[in-house]
Amino acid sequence: MYKRSMQLLLVVFVAFTMLGATSPSARFQRLGHDLMCTCGCSEILLECNHVGCPNSTAEIADLRAQLNAGASDAAIFKFFVSKYGPTVLAEPVRGGFDDVAWIGPFAFLLLGIVLVLFLLRVWQKRHARLAPALPNLPPQTVDALRERIRKETNYGE
Secondary structure (H helix, E strand, C coil): CCCCCCCCHHHHHHHHHCCCCCCCCHHHHHHHHHEEECCCCCCEHHHCCCCCCCCCHHHHHHHHHHHHCCCCHHHHHHHHHHCCCHHHHHCCCCCCHHHHHHHHHHHHHHHHHHHHHHHHHHHHHHHHHHHCCCCCHHHHHHHHHHHHHHHHCCCCC
């Protein structure tokens, strides 16, 4: 039993330590899907199906060269942004002014919800202030009033 548990522990340890290891082709695929083709087709770099694309071949060659040089992911993204501009990134990088692209939509949504709730409260208070207060009439008076309205509007005929 002790031997089996040690073997299981070794398998689990090896599995968890190898989870972080990626093959070069997997890294190429991951980075190629984080970059955009700059030919104007609005496609992911490795999925650009633009026939005779003038840019994707050069960008893929640049990506392979950067990977072969051993550059880190951040260095590769920095290289592509400096060469092709910030539109080459499929999603904004975290940090600096690019945080606005991540936080902005949620902040504006929350601000809009707060604004709508504030306006509803203001309109509700204004309506309560301007609406005339209806007197509490006894049921006999209300029935008599309804009968009079029917007669005057010829609703019952």
